[in-house]
Amino acid sequence: MRKLIITLMLATVPGAYALPPQQQQQQKLQAARRAAVVPRRLVMEDSVLAFYVNRFQQQAEVTDEVFGKIVPFLRQFVQDRFAISQRRTRALNQLRQAIQRGSPDDDLKRAIHEFDGADADFQANQEKFLNNVDPLLNLRQQAKLRIFQELADNRMRQMLNTIQNANRQNAAPANPD
Numbered sequence: 001m002r003k004l005i006i007t008l009m010l011a012t013v014p015g016a017y018a019l020p021p022q023q024q025q026q027q028k029l030q031a032a033r034r035a036a037v038v039p040r041r042l043v044m045e046d047s048v049l050a051f052y053v054n055r056f057q058q059q060a061e062v063t064d065e066v067f068g069k070i071v072p073f074l075r076q077f078v079q080d081r082f083a084i085s086q087r088r089t090r091a092l093n094q095l096r097q098a099i100q101r102g103s104p105d106d107d108l109k110r111a112i113h114e115f116d117g118a119d120a121d122f123q124a125n126q127e128k129f130l131n132n133v134d135p136l137l138n139l140r141q142q143a144k145l146r147i148f149q150e151l152a153d154n155r156m157r158q159m160l161n162t163i164q165n166a167n168r169q170n171a172a173p174a175n176p177d
Contacts, residue, residue: 037083044163050077059148060141070133078127084125088118 007036057067091114097103098111126149132140 020031045078045082048082049075051155052078052152055152056145056148059151060137060144061138062141066136069136073129073132077125080125081122084121088115088122091115091118 010102053071056062056070056074062070091111095108095111095115098107101110130142130145133145137145
């Protein structure tokens with residue numbers, strides 16, 4: 001019995017130390033990153049929505065009553081925009097990969113179709129939002145909304161670039177001394 005226990009212990013110990021500590025640490029870090037992807041996206045989506053909510057009413061100069069009617073449309077617009085943006089990014093990456101691999105025309109055509117579809121959906125989401133909100137606004141407020149959206153888009157791009165640059169710096173391997 002004692003030999004069986006020792007044999008089992010010796011059989012399991014090498015499995016625990018099969019990977020060097022650095023690789024074990026990298027695997028844990030990669031698993032943590034994968035687990036954080038969904039919550040990070042939700043946090044970003046909530047942050048964008050908060051940005052729109054905090055600035056929209058002031059920029060478009062709408063009353064609390066009108067703004068209360070706009071918020072559900074705003075929430076749906078932001079949610080749909082995130083989903084479409086993710087789809088567009090995936091389609092763009094697939095298009096790049098297809099070109100790099102020298103994929104056949106059928107694959108290129110499919111990748112182009114996906115990318116163009118995401119772009120069309122992006123525009124349709126914008127139009128849907130404006131069609132829902134414009135009737136609640138006067139012409140001056142409609143104009144201010146469009147200016148606000150352009151400014152908000154630029155601000156979001158700046159924020160995303162900052163986050164992506166920080167992620168790249170954090171992902172870069174440290175130089176050994």
